[in-house]
Amino acid sequence: MRVEYINPFVESAVSVLREVLGSDVSRGQISLGSKISVLHDVAVIVGLVGQVEGRVVLDLDKTTALKIVSVMNGEEMTEFDEMTNATLTELGNMISGRAVTRLAELGYKFDVTPPAIFVGSSTVSDTIESLIVPIVTEFGAFKINVALRER
Amino acid sequence: MSEEVKEPRGLKLDGSSYKVLIVDDSIFVQKQLRQILTSEQFDIIDAASDGTEGVEKYKQHQNEIDVVTLDITMPNMDGITALEHIMKVNPKAKVIMISALGKEELVKQALVAGAKNYIVKPLDREKVLSRIHAVVSR
Numbered sequence: 001m002r003v004e005y006i007n008p009f010v011e012s013a014v015s016v017l018r019e020v021l022g023s024d025v026s027r028g029q030i031s032l033g034s035k036i037s038v039l040h041d042v043a044v045i046v047g048l049v050g051q052v053e054g055r056v057v058l059d060l061d062k063t064t065a066l067k068i069v070s071v072m073n074g075e076e077m078t079e080f081d082e083m084t085n086a087t088l089t090e091l092g093n094m095i096s097g098r099a100v101t102r103l104a105e106l107g108y109k110f111d112v113t114p115p116a117i118f119v120g121s122s123t124v125s126d127t128i129e130s131l132i133v134p135i136v137t138e139f140g141a142f143k144i145n146v147a148l149r150e151r
Numbered sequence: 152m153s154e155e156v157k158e159p160r161g162l163k164l165d166g167s168s169y170k171v172l173i174v175d176d177s178i179f180v181q182k183q184l185r186q187i188l189t190s191e192q193f194d195i196i197d198a199a200s201d202g203t204e205g206v207e208k209y210k211q212h213q214n215e216i217d218v219v220t221l222d223i224t225m226p227n228m229d230g231i232t233a234l235e236h237i238m239k240v241n242p243k244a245k246v247i248m249i250s251a252l253g254k255e256e257l258v259k260q261a262l263v264a265g266a267k268n269y270i271v272k273p274l275d276r277e278k279v280l281s282r283i284h285a286v287v288s289r
């Protein structure tokens with residue numbers, strides 16, 4: 001997988017989170033994952049179809065996820081329900097939307113599927129190794145896990 | 152002591168509220184828009200969760216609606232198709248697209264189809280209020 005595919009998603013995650021959290025967000029070092037990714041408590045998955053195919057996962061632990069959705073809703077949220085899930089899905093939507101806009105400017109043509117959310121640990125298997133980049137916020141860190149390939 | 156009193160942007164000159172139809176498949180975005188708009192006295196006349204329901208509700212309230220906020224990525228019928236239907240029902244309809252996608256061709260497509268403005272998420276309170284106010288008050 002080419003590293004240039006993950007960068008728009010990482011940059012988009014950093015800038016979208018800065019806006020919605022109103023505080024500083026930074027990225028960590030990129031690492032190579034395996035073909036099977038074991039995810040944390042909460043996974044927001046966006047699929048890509050077209051010239052580039054695969055999926056992008058936001059991989060969070062429960063505490064970080066609840067803190068982020070609490071800020072986004074302007075109220076304390078302590079349990080997963082329809083509204084917390086809709087908030088996380090929207091976060092995935094905004095991050096992938098901005099990344100896709102950027103990739104389109106670079107000449108890549110493809111569409112994203114609406115985000116799906118999984119609460120409870122899960123595994124995803126791919127045909128290629130994934131790339132992982134940690135995103136660090138004041139409410140905790142989470143991972144962006146990307147597996148994309150050209151058709 | 153003189154203090155400038157700002158009129159809430161959701162009010163018409165006669166003191167009644169501008170009426171808004173919200174079309175978005177996300178209950179989070181619906182809630183956000185509701186909070187932002189009602190804070191300046193816009194009246195949310197109704198909300199719909201997909202394009203088909205949005206067009207139906209537009210027809211149902213068309214004589215009262217001042218402005219529609221329309222999402223693009225939605226199940227059943229997407230926002231661009233819904234926009235085309237609404238513009239057929241009322242060529243003077245005021246519709247503002249609200250999307251996480253800012254792709255140039257998509258923005259152009261929406262404006263050509265009759266949208267009055269296009270807001271890219273994340274939603275910023277001031278941006279939403281000023282753009283919607285600019286559209287309803289002209």
Ligand SMILES: [Mg+2]
Pocket residue numbers: 175176177222223224225
């Ligand atoms: Mg949507």
